[in-house]
Amino acid sequence: MQMRLVMPDDRTRLRELDNGLVTALSAGGVAFDVIADVLLIAEEIVCNAIDHGFSEHRPHEIIVSVEQRAEQVAIEFRDDGIAFNPLDRPAPNLDADIGDRPIGGLGVHLVRELADEVSYARDATHNVLRVVLHKSTQEPLE
């Protein structure tokens, strides 16, 4: 499955992406709560790309590709924004007193925690974020 989203500076097309992901992943036998994790990861990554990478005054695009294997699902987010690696961001201090806690940085933290693997690459003019999750909720037997 591949979806190409042309994004002006709004998020309205995220819901189309959600629908596309649900359809593709359900058909691939991905567990319901893993699909829920994927939708959250997609929102966090797309919003980060829009907020940090889409600064110029032109439409941008995000291409989302889903690749399913026997045990895993890999999702690639490829956008043409300015170079931005969300994984460079330091982990938020979750134990700070509420008065001192920054309100940012939570989205990337969620992506890191929910995904089994996440990696970033700058491919010429594109940011490429690749996320891998296990298709079932049970941990694989070692």
Add this chain to the structure above:
Amino acid sequence: MNLTIQVGKRQAGAQLVTLIGRLDTHTHGDLDTALAPILASRVHSLVLDLAELNYISSAGVRSIFKARKALAGHGGKVLVARLQPQIQKVFDVVKAVPLDEIFTSVDEADAYLDALQRKVVEGEVEED
């Protein structure tokens, strides 16, 4: 799918707010707008009933953080009750609220606040 916000009863300085639907990048501004007059009205604490909230993202957690920060100045809290699994998971991962401020019912949250208020009142009496 959108967010429905129901502002409920206020008792002993605690305002009940029920959230239904999704609290995400599309809807968090609606919550900020709905909470602004409540937070400006000298309310002590908020109780959020999340039984029918079925999705939250970091954008929604940020709205809850803003409310927690606004109330923390006078010792107020944002208590949350009846979390669905997705909400519980996100709250666990980002430590959205302290564990002892998560409740399985609105009544339990109210009882916690009552006890908190009694402690404050008794504390003031002892100091006098």
